[in-house]
Amino acid sequence: MVSASPNGPASPRGQTLLLDGITQRYGASLAVNEVTLDIRGGELVALLGPSGCGKTTLLRIIAGFLAQTKGHVMVGGQSVDGLPPNRRSVGIVFQNYALFPHMTVAENVAYGLDARGVDRATQRSEAQRMLDLVKLGYLGDRTPRQLSGGQQQRVALARALAVNPSILLLDEPFAALDKNLRLDMQIEVKRIQRLSGITTILVTHDQEEALSMADRVAVLSQGRLEQFSPPTEIYDAPDSLFVNTFVGSANLLGGVLLDCDRSTGRVRLDAGGLIETRAPKGDLQPGARVTVCLRPEHLSVDPATSDAETLNGVVEMGLPLGATVIHEIRIGDGTAVKVSEPRIQRTDLLAPGTPVRLAPVAPRLASVFAAA
Amino acid sequence: MAATLRDVTTYDLKLAAPLAAGFVLFFVTPLAILLALSFQTDPQGGHYGLTQYVAFLGDSFSLGVLGSTLWLGVKVTVLTLLLGYPVAWLHQRSPGWARGLIMLLVLLPLLTSVVVRTFAWVVILGRQGIVNATLAWLGLIDTPLKLLYTEGGVVVALAQVQMPLMVLPIITALSRIDPNLADASSVLGAGHWRTFRKVILPLSLPGIVAGCLLTYAAAITAFITQSLIGGGQMLFMPMYIYQQASTLQNWPFAAAISIVFLVSVLLVVSIFNALGRLSRGYADA
Numbered sequence: 001m002v003s004a005s006p007n008g009p010a011s012p013r014g015q016t017l018l019l020d021g022i023t024q025r026y027g028a029s030l031a032v033n034e035v036t037l038d039i040r041g042g043e044l045v046a047l048l049g050p051s052g053c054g055k056t057t058l059l060r061i062i063a064g065f066l067a068q069t070k071g072h073v074m075v076g077g078q079s080v081d082g083l084p085p086n087r088r089s090v091g092i093v094f095q096n097y098a099l100f101p102h103m104t105v106a107e108n109v110a111y112g113l114d115a116r117g118v119d120r121a122t123q124r125s126e127a128q129r130m131l132d133l134v135k136l137g138y139l140g141d142r143t144p145r146q147l148s149g150g151q152q153q154r155v156a157l158a159r160a161l162a163v164n165p166s167i168l169l170l171d172e173p174f175a176a177l178d179k180n181l182r183l184d185m186q187i188e189v190k191r192i193q194r195l196s197g198i199t200t201i202l203v204t205h206d207q208e209e210a211l212s213m214a215d216r217v218a219v220l221s222q223g224r225l226e227q228f229s230p231p232t233e234i235y236d237a238p239d240s241l242f243v244n245t246f247v248g249s250a251n252l253l254g255g256v257l258l259d260c261d262r263s264t265g266r267v268r269l270d271a272g273g274l275i276e277t278r279a280p281k282g283d284l285q286p287g288a289r290v291t292v293c294l295r296p297e298h299l300s301v302d303p304a305t306s307d308a309e310t311l312n313g314v315v316e317m318g319l320p321l322g323a324t325v326i327h328e329i330r331i332g333d334g335t336a337v338k339v340s341e342p343r344i345q346r347t348d349l350l351a352p353g354t355p356v357r358l359a360p361v362a363p364r365l366a367s368v369f370a371a372a
Numbered sequence: 373m374a375a376t377l378r379d380v381t382t383y384d385l386k387l388a389a390p391l392a393a394g395f396v397l398f399f400v401t402p403l404a405i406l407l408a409l410s411f412q413t414d415p416q417g418g419h420y421g422l423t424q425y426v427a428f429l430g431d432s433f434s435l436g437v438l439g440s441t442l443w444l445g446v447k448v449t450v451l452t453l454l455l456g457y458p459v460a461w462l463h464q465r466s467p468g469w470a471r472g473l474i475m476l477l478v479l480l481p482l483l484t485s486v487v488v489r490t491f492a493w494v495v496i497l498g499r500q501g502i503v504n505a506t507l508a509w510l511g512l513i514d515t516p517l518k519l520l521y522t523e524g525g526v527v528v529a530l531a532q533v534q535m536p537l538m539v540l541p542i543i544t545a546l547s548r549i550d551p552n553l554a555d556a557s558s559v560l561g562a563g564h565w566r567t568f569r570k571v572i573l574p575l576s577l578p579g580i581v582a583g584c585l586l587t588y589a590a591a592i593t594a595f596i597t598q599s600l601i602g603g604g605q606m607l608f609m610p611m612y613i614y615q616q617a618s619t620l621q622n623w624p625f626a627a628a629i630s631i632v633f634l635v636s637v638l639l640v641v642s643i644f645n646a647l648g649r650l651s652r653g654y655a656d657a
Contacts, residue, residue, distance in 0.1 A: 065555060085558040086558045086559070086561045086563055088559075090559055092555070092559050094552045094555075096550065098550060098555070100556075100570075100571060101575070102574050111557070111570075112560035115557075115566060116561050159560070160559075160560075
């Protein structure tokens, strides 16, 4: 086995995967629109987006179930366009696992080896080795129906990895698991992925899953690639309003751009107050109408002042959420703004009706986009 | 509180009484009379004994009729399966509108009388029928082929007439197979044929067994089609029983061969059922 540490850098053993200008057209509609992704060997990339964003279509194109209208799929620098699924060396873990119900667990894992003409003895020993890898070595004689959801998923993973594929595709693999088990399985899958160093594509609509598991996240919306960056960058420096609102939560405030340079901008908010922001995305001139995105944890609630240059509001509701406190504040233009603060700093809830002042906890946290 | 709750799984047996009474009156009683009749030694009544059974089982002609009837069922079932499975498969793989069309075509024969369907085959297979006319027109034959009144003709006609009984259960079985299983198989390196052999076929086995059972039972008892297409030259059990009872008025013998036929069919059905139980493990896939 490879000695890469579970938290180490991506193993160089995995094959690179290049999606080059992939377009998929269904009649008049574009399911996938000119998506280009250059994925490094051994990397775990999450395709993140709402349903209908084209992530599943991309997965089916990579697997070879679907021939793209335009563009190329390259694995390890070789084009796989036109190759049927059974000759692509791709492993898939399906959302419902798709284990063969009429075969034992061991037979399921050995299926791909059998299809490749591997002799029986090797099939058996390899299947056992893969089952040991997913810690289910003792369940080989059971049928899939006798297993729990988490166990079935491990078997599906073992089955996909048994044929030593170039690319591993995970199609919403954790969606059917309950919350506690999901976290365990995410850690487990990440561990095995690191260990085998296999290039992996994770399709998901769950942003937490994408951010926690992936080396890089590709956010898709309506068939377009919105952003392809490491998780922290997706969260901290979103490229578009869509990414900002889809990943994490965001308060959207209208305003006018006063001035900007390459690193910062200043926006006068409609609800009152000036705010220093990150450099605006896109080609925005001073005077343009903009939307400012502030995450709930970017704001703090302070005692009200009579200064017109601040963002003032009234407390609507306070919710203690364990480690944090959420306040909903109604600001001048009628928008409800959510503010999340550590409970260590704010031990008491503010009563509804309390006038307050909102201030950014640090400068240049807010993102600015052209007004929608 | 708990004591007042009725167990909804135990229904009042009285509700089933009308059906049970009808069943006893029109099925069990005639069957009992038939059984009693079969033990009469003489058509004119009198003593009881095993004479009729001895006569049937000792007569090579009678045994031949039984054998050829059971064998006819096998041939029809195999042909129906070979022709019906691809239809069910096609239905499963087609887009929505085509599915509706295929289903209509499969069900269409059930909407017309067996007599009409069988006469259609007389028209198709006859000396001046569609098949012979076409072959003659193409210059492939000089004299009409004998298609009607042959066993081949009976098998083909029965296969068409019983086709829905085979196709419908297989469609049901195929539609219960998770489409991801075929995808999983192909990604693991299996070609279409291997996927079919290792995944689709085993998982559709319950449908195949049910279809074969229905087709077989219907084919060997299809009095009308057997008689009209087979003509007078081939004798199968239903016609044999009819002749003994109606034409020769030998009711005890007719009853005896009915019982023998019934037992034979039950035997075949039991074998099918055993196969069905073996495949049940795959049923809830």
